[in-house]
Amino acid sequence: MNQSIQLEETELESFAALNAAKDVSRWRRRGWTILIRILSLLLCVSFWQVASTYHWNLGIRFEFVPTPTEVFHSVAEMVQSPKFVSNVRSSLFRIFAGFFIAAVLGIGLGLLVGRFKLAGNILMPPLEVLRPIPAVAWIPLAILMFATAEESMVYITFIGAFFPILLATIHGVESLDPRYLYASQTLGAGPRDIFREVLLPGAMPSIITGLSIGMGTSWFSLVTAEMISGQFGVGYYTWEAYTLQNYPDIVLGMITIGVLGMGSSYLIKKTGYWLMPWFRPGGKT
Amino acid sequence: MILAAVILLGLQFSGAVNAVWAETIRIGIGTQDATINTVTAGGVVREYKLLEKYLPHDGKYKDVQYDIVWHDFTSGAPINGELLANKLDIGIMADFPSIVGAAAFLKANTGVRTHYIASISGGIHGAGNAIVVPIDSPVQSFSELKGKTISVPFASTAHAALLRAIEDQGWDPEKDVTIVTQAPEVAGSALKSGQIDAHADFVPYGELFPFRGIARKIYDGSETGVTTTHGIQVRSDFAEKYPELVVAYLKATLEANDLFRKDPVKLSEEVEKWTGVNAEVVYAFHGPHGIQTRDFTLKPEFVNAIRTADETLHKLKKTDLRVDVNQFVDDKFIRQAAQEYGLDYDKKLHDYSPVPFEGNAEDTQAPVTDAKRAGQVWVKGEERVRLYSTAEAALQAATKLEKDGASIRVIYVHDRASGNKLFADKAWYVNQNGQLAAFLLKKSAENWVSEKGGSLQTYLEARQAVATASATKGNTENLASNKILNSGRSTE
Numbered sequence: 001m002n003q004s005i006q007l008e009e010t011e012l013e014s015f016a017a018l019n020a021a022k023d024v025s026r027w028r029r030r031g032w033t034i035l036i037r038i039l040s041l042l043l044c045v046s047f048w049q050v051a052s053t054y055h056w057n058l059g060i061r062f063e064f065v066p067t068p069t070e071v072f073h074s075v076a077e078m079v080q081s082p083k084f085v086s087n088v089r090s091s092l093f094r095i096f097a098g099f100f101i102a103a104v105l106g107i108g109l110g111l112l113v114g115r116f117k118l119a120g121n122i123l124m125p126p127l128e129v130l131r132p133i134p135a136v137a138w139i140p141l142a143i144l145m146f147a148t149a150e151e152s153m154v155y156i157t158f159i160g161a162f163f164p165i166l167l168a169t170i171h172g173v174e175s176l177d178p179r180y181l182y183a184s185q186t187l188g189a190g191p192r193d194i195f196r197e198v199l200l201p202g203a204m205p206s207i208i209t210g211l212s213i214g215m216g217t218s219w220f221s222l223v224t225a226e227m228i229s230g231q232f233g234v235g236y237y238t239w240e241a242y243t244l245q246n247y248p249d250i251v252l253g254m255i256t257i258g259v260l261g262m263g264s265s266y267l268i269k270k271t272g273y274w275l276m277p278w279f280r281p282g283g284k285t
Numbered sequence: 286m287i288l289a290a291v292i293l294l295g296l297q298f299s300g301a302v303n304a305v306w307a308e309t310i311r312i313g314i315g316t317q318d319a320t321i322n323t324v325t326a327g328g329v330v331r332e333y334k335l336l337e338k339y340l341p342h343d344g345k346y347k348d349v350q351y352d353i354v355w356h357d358f359t360s361g362a363p364i365n366g367e368l369l370a371n372k373l374d375i376g377i378m379a380d381f382p383s384i385v386g387a388a389a390f391l392k393a394n395t396g397v398r399t400h401y402i403a404s405i406s407g408g409i410h411g412a413g414n415a416i417v418v419p420i421d422s423p424v425q426s427f428s429e430l431k432g433k434t435i436s437v438p439f440a441s442t443a444h445a446a447l448l449r450a451i452e453d454q455g456w457d458p459e460k461d462v463t464i465v466t467q468a469p470e471v472a473g474s475a476l477k478s479g480q481i482d483a484h485a486d487f488v489p490y491g492e493l494f495p496f497r498g499i500a501r502k503i504y505d506g507s508e509t510g511v512t513t514t515h516g517i518q519v520r521s522d523f524a525e526k527y528p529e530l531v532v533a534y535l536k537a538t539l540e541a542n543d544l545f546r547k548d549p550v551k552l553s554e555e556v557e558k559w560t561g562v563n564a565e566v567v568y569a570f571h572g573p574h575g576i577q578t579r580d581f582t583l584k585p586e587f588v589n590a591i592r593t594a595d596e597t598l599h600k601l602k603k604t605d606l607r608v609d610v611n612q613f614v615d616d617k618f619i620r621q622a623a624q625e626y627g628l629d630y631d632k633k634l635h636d637y638s639p640v641p642f643e644g645n646a647e648d649t650q651a652p653v654t655d656a657k658r659a660g661q662v663w664v665k666g667e668e669r670v671r672l673y674s675t676a677e678a679a680l681q682a683a684t685k686l687e688k689d690g691a692s693i694r695v696i697y698v699h700d701r702a703s704g705n706k707l708f709a710d711k712a713w714y715v716n717q718n719g720q721l722a723a724f725l726l727k728k729s730a731e732n733w734v735s736e737k738g739g740s741l742q743t744y745l746e747a748r749q750a751v752a753t754a755s756a757t758k759g760n761t762e763n764l765a766s767n768k769i770l771n772s773g774r775s776t777e
Contacts, residue, residue, distance in 0.1 A: 055395075061370075063393070063395065064369060064370065064393055140471075140474055143471065143474040143475055143478055143480060144474050144477060144478045145478075146478070146480075147478065147479065147480070148480060149475070149480045149481070152480070228468070228471060229467070229471045229474075229475070230465075231434070231436070231465045231467075231481075232465070236465070236466075239466070240439055240466050242362065242366070243360075243362040243385075243438070243439040243440045243466055244362075244385060244439055244440050244601070245362070245365055245366070245369075245385050245386065245388065245389035245392075245440070247389075247392075
């Protein structure tokens, strides 16, 4: 009895040691990854610094590009200014409001259209006509259609995100293996169960892809809209800097857009992981 | 290795460009077509091919090919960017953006600068800039805009005027109002849908928006008394290398100026074709006693406006870089051009008079004696605008012309206090025994009433009053009923 218990304990210990070793190697790998990524960023920034300090002309002219140090001075100034924070806040609000509406409508309509032929016949013709119209082309009309500038901005953001989400959802539903549907029907699932248990999870990978594409396009639309017709926001900030010929601030605005866009894509990715514990890209389960 | 190869390629590329330069000279000109007071340096020169007429083809320029590049913008800010990037050589813009550009050149520190070499048009007292509100806004004067959001194209002359107006009120531009940058074309729709409380802008939007019925003007730049001017800038490297070409271009603008002086109606119609700005609005600026005065000289007031712009920018951007205005403004090219064109620069420099009314007034058959009282009626299909000695004569004539089947394009009257040209149907009136005094602002009309008497009238009321007054001359019975009608209206 005792022996066997001891044996088990040693087995467990060796197992834990193995796991610990695995952990260490995983952390080491992770450390390398992070190091390489940081180095890559640093390399880009130092190239930029050298190129703009020495006014390189490589076909692309770095003559007028502000140096990272100049931009850094802008950052230092901006962090203290309440205006910059409020600009970031208005952009984030518009993105999340527009994107949220687009996600709800896009996924909802997408599931309907993908599932029911009639819904597709009714909804798709007008949507197909509206789809090729870029969000930017909506700007003049959006200003006239809404009472406040805020609403028009949210609308433009919505337009940017809506179609990628809609199309990806439809695609996700349509590419679902019909045998899953037949099987669940045979097993006695009602329409609601099919929607919840088969359609939605089945289409989920495609929906998540649609959401991350939609996030990208909604940033693109929002920034353009803010530049052209904005009242506050990061795009507005960048354009204001341009009208005043403040080049370091322009770069700061651009980087802010980049960072915010990256952050929100990361959020989508994480949400996807959380929603689909069974699905890992690259076949890892 | 790769980097070295790329650099080598870059060098070769720029070498190739240099070789082409020897025979082809690019003249890149950035214009603001819609800002119609600058059209004599932009659109008119381009469309009538006046630059081609004056470009030299002898001596140094014997075998030279000219590559004239015209590029149109809606404000001065992007022109600065293109000048800096050496995509343009000459830029047309107002006092404030020119300083913004000069400061950007200083900052870039490439050894190249810009020079402000001639004026095009200006308002010595600030006419041309304006603040408008949505048409159904209750706001009647600038002082009511406290706490509101005002949009303005940043770094424009209107921006400077707005900041000055705020300063005049004793407000803090950071706290008492919210100022956002907005391009004119966007402001048009924002005003229409009421998304913005007020919008400050430069020529021609202060008149164009009211004329199109999408906004109401509540503030004229002339209330600030701060001079506004549009002028011509050139990159210093271009000017040093090809001074003759700069002079040739300036001569072309002088001829464009002459064309406008000779036939403002025809030119206004032409400008409408290129810019989309209604001929009635163009004429309001370029016609006799127009809102602004075309002027090629660098008057001390204009130079002062540039200096003020430098100070404003300094405050706005909090930079230590200051533009040396004395060096920035350079009159040698325009003096040379005026001399070659046969104009006396110094005489014009001291001449502040507006373009005069020509010919006799229709009603008196005599020249107009008081320009502030004069009125004009533009009948559709006519090649000249009819002139009247007074506002009431113009309104009476309009009624009669319409009765006879004529269609009227626009009626102009003049602000009794400032002399600014107004669209008659957008003005306020004080009626003193049938004599009309016109005003841009309700407030100034009210002041006139309290000082000099008379009754405050809207356009429709004034027009009806003078029309019935003329129709019933000598008919006492009707006159009595008119009085009842008038008193009834004023108690409403």
